[in-house]
Amino acid sequence: MTRTGLFSTIPEDHRDRLMDLGRDVAFPAGARIFEEGSKADRFWVLHTGAVALDLHVPGRRPAVVETIGAGELLGWSWVCPPRQWHLGAEAVSPVRAWEFDAQEVLRLCEHDPALDHALLTYVVGTIGHRLRSARTRLLDLYGPYGSGEPR
Template sequence: MTSTTTVSAALPVGHRERLMNLAREVSFPLGTRLFEEGRRADRFWIVRTGTVALDLHVPGRRAAVIETLGHGELVGWSWHFTPHTWQLGAETTSPVRAWEFDAQTVRDLCASDAEFGRAVAVWVGRVVAHRLQAARIRLLDLYAPYGSGSRS
């Protein structure tokens, strides 16, 4: 992921501190499913250590890994947008330590502080745009005929 989408680069210090005041430290062993597509998105994480693979269900095939996330990266963006259901799945690919956030608490803070809310929305929007591009590239790599994703 680009440095502009990690929490340390995306949020100004004051907003980052306000967000981090809401965090609780959690740990997950290798192979933990953090969430599944279509389920309720009521929390999100920022990776401290370890890696998390984002995957996409593909009917009749194994889930396609779209991207692997590491230190400082946001795991989950669906919590920010209605209907608050996961658009991807996520599984730890190593032991993970992370900061966990309650989605409703963060949304409430965003609603009560327009400047903070805008900063979070821009950050999450950048993450969504990046993940959409990553998904497109990965799915072309996996399923398109050779050369179909190249631009002339």
């Protein structure tokens, strides 16, 4: 297993327990993996391919705010109520990933505080990164000229 992203931050014994819950899945290029606003009940760690994260924009095509690849976490909305996807996701190329059932992982975390801390620390970092990426991309697409320049 590649030791990048999420898997590089979790101690090996905890990582093994998490991986016991994962299953290998594949998505063809163009597949919608999830839709913004739908139920977030699982997450993935990509091991090949790329996924575009997009945001619904009324009257326009979805705005791609970030593209993620191997080793990266796909989906964090399962962590926080109301557990609905904040973005949509579409495979840009054929994707292989480990898929995790959110409820199973949350149950495991209830009994393993070290795993819970490591996983949530990584997820919070991912949320912060995605928020910055979405903000920057939306300013590029829809903001007035020069709105993304530093003060």
